[in-house]
Amino acid sequence: MSVDPVLSRIDSTLDDSLERLKDFLRIPSISTDPAYAEACDRAADWLVSDLQSMGIEAEKRPTSGHPMVVGHADGPGPHLLFYGHYDVQPVDPLDLWVNDPFDPQIEDTPKGRVIRGRGTSDDKGQLMTFVEACRAWIAEHGTLPCKITFFFEGEEESGSPSLIPFLEDNADDLKADVALICDTTLYDSRVPAITTMLRGMLKEEITITGPGRDLHSGMYGGPAINPIRVLARIIASLHDDQGRITVPGFYDGVPEIPDEIRAQWDGLGFDHTAFLGGVGLSVPAGEAGRSALEMIWARPTCEVNGIGGGYQGAGFKTVLPAQAHAKISFRLVGDQDPHAIDQSFRQMVQDMLPADCDVTFNSDGAAPASVMSIDNPMFETARQALSDEWPDEAAFIGSGGSIPVAGHFQTLLGMESMLIGFGKDDDQIHSPNEKYDIESFHRGTRSWARILQAISAT
């Protein structure tokens, strides 16, 4: 089966594809807010109908949260599972949007045409690149070139509480030769990418308590312990002078990146000056002796995402507060064990507590890093197909972020994931005025058409 007529059809029907996407985007499927539960349900129904309209067997599957959508389409080639999510982030602050987040508009911008609205890039627009590629294949050839299972989640933006039980309960129904996930970015506008390394995450909120109530710093300052100072000492001790993390055992399981990957990354010519300059910085902080790209893609981190304690309003109150808290997260790589690191971190904090102080920990989840095994030749096949579509050759890259579903596919279904996405760093996902480049949508759809053809031929 030739891909050329499929590509031609994708080109000629782009406007129809965009109209369908706009229709999908108009459903305000915010998963974190119970007020939008009906909208989430409606988005799942929309996907079921759309798959069915292409002759694909599909249904909505209930969970204790928002429903999953599962579809099956037969085909001659290998069996692929495609994953995307139909839920979106909240839209606050609404007044910063230039248009209604759920009334998507196509705009011409200095950097090209975009579609703007909540979910355009994360993840409805990306999800639909795959669906539109399948539609074009079926329209031209009456069938898909591979056997495909479609799997759409509605809780990705709210921590995926139903995902693991659903995967466990439906393992036979979902297991495929490899998973395709469209929820990542291009390397840049010329270089497409398959993300093969995702950092894991460990999140802990710690609260240090000292006095039984807020005290007057005049009456008690000196002999009374100050939880903010205790917390500051703990945070300051988490890194050494070389930017390395001091939690005992933290670097167990952190691999050096293989030479061939390092060579490929070096070839990308990453410009850390431009990268940091874009956010008002000039000098790479972090671990001494590591490049900025390596730090983001392949090194673990410890960051303080929030801190609070005492009086934070206008002016001054000379309070000596009863407690102080911080949200601390670790990005993990390689074989770092989130559980072991969590225990070690908690012990380290406990050991630093002075008399009269207590600490409580509030864990917000932990997931190990995902490193895809790219020995499967389908990875190289897909990389070649991507390279055929875009100006420059595709790269295997890392990602600083965490996409837990890829790890769950590995551990629960024994299945590697190819993370191929067409988002860009300036898409403003999770922020006001989210957009998706029309080029991303168009070339993304064409990319999937090529990838399916290439994989079917392996």
Place this chain on the structure above:
Amino acid sequence: MSVDPVLSRIDSTLDDSLERLKDFLRIPSISTDPAYAEACDRAADWLVSDLQSMGIEAEKRPTSGHPMVVGHADGPGPHLLFYGHYDVQPVDPLDLWVNDPFDPQIEDTPKGRVIRGRGTSDDKGQLMTFVEACRAWIAEHGTLPCKITFFFEGEEESGSPSLIPFLEDNADDLKADVALICDTTLYDSRVPAITTMLRGMLKEEITITGPGRDLHSGMYGGPAINPIRVLARIIASLHDDQGRITVPGFYDGVPEIPDEIRAQWDGLGFDHTAFLGGVGLSVPAGEAGRSALEMIWARPTCEVNGIGGGYQGAGFKTVLPAQAHAKISFRLVGDQDPHAIDQSFRQMVQDMLPADCDVTFNSDGAAPASVMSIDNPMFETARQALSDEWPDEAAFIGSGGSIPVAGHFQTLLGMESMLIGFGKDDDQIHSPNEKYDIESFHRGTRSWARILQAISAT
């Protein structure tokens, strides 16, 4: 003139005195809130009328903020200036009050009778102990035993912005032999006190900025600097392992307490276990080798009164914040120079900033410590008079808090202050359910009657 009939009159008219105090307390003279400006004005008028009702020449004096009240009464003895303030703290959170804060009630409690309401202890109730003593003197003897200038402020709880210019403009009108200030506490319920050492204060809010906007810690964590971590390092470095403050030159001008004062303080038998136990603590933190009492009364401190940065809401956002801020205050003693310390502190912070970080400082005022010269025999005279009224002998004590007016009287009017107050540590000033012991009010009034008599005889 004998004090005995004055004391008898104070005893027999206590109920009338309390009714007058309740009338005064019903005026919601919250100085920080512009909505209560009229009430502040009304409280000043109330005081003018009350002084005039006793035959004392008194008037309200305008300022750019709330008015001052000044009154003059002639008498045979030395010239005394009495200072108090008629403004009160805000009452939030209102729902924690057991009664309307401006509908004062007399209550029997396990620890004795109290009057409960905003301003009962800080400072209307304390202020009125002096006024009632004067009223009884005039009623019995037709005159006061000393020449007295009354000086009431209405901005003490909002930083006294008009105080210094008013003292400068009215120095001749306000200068006396010594000032009496009733805005402090007893040492304990048996031991009255004259506070002769007040700590000074230096307040700085610092804001550390790094990236130009909040960043995603997955995309930027590692190479991007985190202002919370920078701030934590700065705070952690402000004290050494012995609890001493590390700001260069900080201890310049910090005296060791004289042996005779130390002996007197040792004689007080201060129970730091009970003091700290009352607020859920057990071990004195702070400078190694210093007693808790010395730390509060005679040693300088550095405290963090508030800290904030990044995401502080429920759950987690893996943000790498653009800025973090802290409110830092220093309590000063002896001859420490607030200006020099401020400069040194700012330089120390600047020196700790890594590349790509900036700091802004927002000063919230500075005042040196006040150490009263107790060579004037009136101090010992007053101490004896206090000792006659209370179960145990009166003490010269220090105070951890700051009462800037005493310093201004020294520097602008060349006048020492005798800080004599009858508040107790459990009065909950600045908090809901403020109260003042009826015993404090009654014995306080009697104390002033005795002090005036004793001073007039010197």
